[in-house]
Amino acid sequence: MTKPPLHIHLAAPRGFCAGVDRAIKIVEMALTKWGAPVYVRHEIVHNKFVVDGLRDKGAVFVEELDECPDDRPVIFSAHGVAKVVPAEAQRRNMIYVDATCPLVSKVHIEAERHSDNGLQIIMIGHEGHPETIGTMGQLPDGEVLLVETEVDVATVDVRDPDKLAFVTQTTLSVDDTKGIVAALNARFPNIVGPHKEDICYATTNRQEAVKEVAPKVDAMLVVGAPNSSNSKRLVEVGAKNGCDYSQLVQRAGDIDWRALEGIASLGITAGASAPEVLVNEVIDAFRDRFDVTVDIVETAVERVNFKVPRVLRDVEL
Structure with a gap:
C-alpha cells in the first residue's frame, strides 16, 4: 500500500541548549568522580527521558535537601535554587555542586x-x-x-x-x-531593565525557528515535557504564528494520529531539555506511516559552551 507523502520541516536550532548539556554532564561527571548514589535536588532538567536515564546510572532525585544524607554529594538543578539551599548544605558540611545555568x-x-x-x-x-x-x-x-x-x-x-x-x-x-x-x-517610567535581555539565547532562537516554520505547515509538534516552560512556550508560538494544530509530545507514543489524518506538511521542534534521540523517534514514527521528506529550517547557529564547575574539571567521561 502506497504511503501518503509528508514534508517535515525540522526547526533548527532545537533541543539541548548549552545550559542543559552542562547540567546533564555535571551529574554524569559527579557519578564518575564519587560513584553512586549522587543526589539531585529537583529534576536536573525538565525531561523524563533524561531524568530516567540518569536515575538508571545512579542519580537519586529529591525535591528538598532534607531528603539527602550528609555523606553523599548533592547537585542543584539547572533552574537554580534560593540562597538558603547552598547555605544549608554548607552548614551540614555536604559536598554540593551547583548546576545552575550560567x-x-x-x-x-x-x-x-x-x-x-x-x-x-x-x-x-x-x-x-x-x-x-x-x-x-x-x-x-x-x-x-x-x-x-x-x-x-x-x-x-x-x-x-x-x-x-x-x-x-x-x-x-x-x-x-x-x-x-x-x-x-x-x-513605572523610571524602572530599570536588564543591560542585556534576560530571556536566554536558546529560548529566543528556538522561538524564532518555530515562527519561520509555523506558517508553512499543517501541524506542529514540539518534543518536550509538560513541565518544561520553554517547550510549552514553543507550542504557543506555533499556534500564534499560523499553525492551527500545535501540540506538545513527550515522545512518539504521545502522537495523536487521528488528529493528523490528511496532513501534507509537518513542523517538528524540541524544547531545550529534549534530547535529539526523541526527535528521531518521532520522525521514525512518521516514516512508518508516510513517505517522508525532511528539510531543515535553520534560523541561527549556536556555538555556546559552558564550562563545568572547577570541582569536576579533572573528570573524564
Missing part, C-alpha cells in the same frame, strides 16, 4: 546588584516554576515581586515607584514578555 546565575547577580543599589525588583515569571522560586529566593521576602501578565502589572503593590528594577525568567515567550515590559515602563 544565564540563570546572571539574572541572580543582576537582582542582587539592583537590590544593593536600593531598588525593589519586579520579576516577570511563572509562579511556582523552580527558576522563579530560585531567583526570588536570592533576596529577602518582599524584595522581589512576581508578575505573570500585563494585568498583574496594573495591580502590583510596590514600595517606591521610582526605585524599581525588573528581571525575567529565562524561558518565557519573547513576544508575551514584550507586552509585560511595555506595561511596566508605562506604569
Whole structure:
C-alpha cells in the first residue's frame, strides 16, 4: 500500500541548549568522580527521558535537601535554587555542586546588584516554576515581586515607584514578555531593565525557528515535557504564528494520529531539555506511516559552551 507523502520541516536550532548539556554532564561527571548514589535536588532538567536515564546510572532525585544524607554529594538543578539551599548544605558540611545555568546565575547577580543599589525588583515569571522560586529566593521576602501578565502589572503593590528594577525568567515567550515590559515602563517610567535581555539565547532562537516554520505547515509538534516552560512556550508560538494544530509530545507514543489524518506538511521542534534521540523517534514514527521528506529550517547557529564547575574539571567521561 502506497504511503501518503509528508514534508517535515525540522526547526533548527532545537533541543539541548548549552545550559542543559552542562547540567546533564555535571551529574554524569559527579557519578564518575564519587560513584553512586549522587543526589539531585529537583529534576536536573525538565525531561523524563533524561531524568530516567540518569536515575538508571545512579542519580537519586529529591525535591528538598532534607531528603539527602550528609555523606553523599548533592547537585542543584539547572533552574537554580534560593540562597538558603547552598547555605544549608554548607552548614551540614555536604559536598554540593551547583548546576545552575550560567544565564540563570546572571539574572541572580543582576537582582542582587539592583537590590544593593536600593531598588525593589519586579520579576516577570511563572509562579511556582523552580527558576522563579530560585531567583526570588536570592533576596529577602518582599524584595522581589512576581508578575505573570500585563494585568498583574496594573495591580502590583510596590514600595517606591521610582526605585524599581525588573528581571525575567529565562524561558518565557519573547513576544508575551514584550507586552509585560511595555506595561511596566508605562506604569513605572523610571524602572530599570536588564543591560542585556534576560530571556536566554536558546529560548529566543528556538522561538524564532518555530515562527519561520509555523506558517508553512499543517501541524506542529514540539518534543518536550509538560513541565518544561520553554517547550510549552514553543507550542504557543506555533499556534500564534499560523499553525492551527500545535501540540506538545513527550515522545512518539504521545502522537495523536487521528488528529493528523490528511496532513501534507509537518513542523517538528524540541524544547531545550529534549534530547535529539526523541526527535528521531518521532520522525521514525512518521516514516512508518508516510513517505517522508525532511528539510531543515535553520534560523541561527549556536556555538555556546559552558564550562563545568572547577570541582569536576579533572573528570573524564
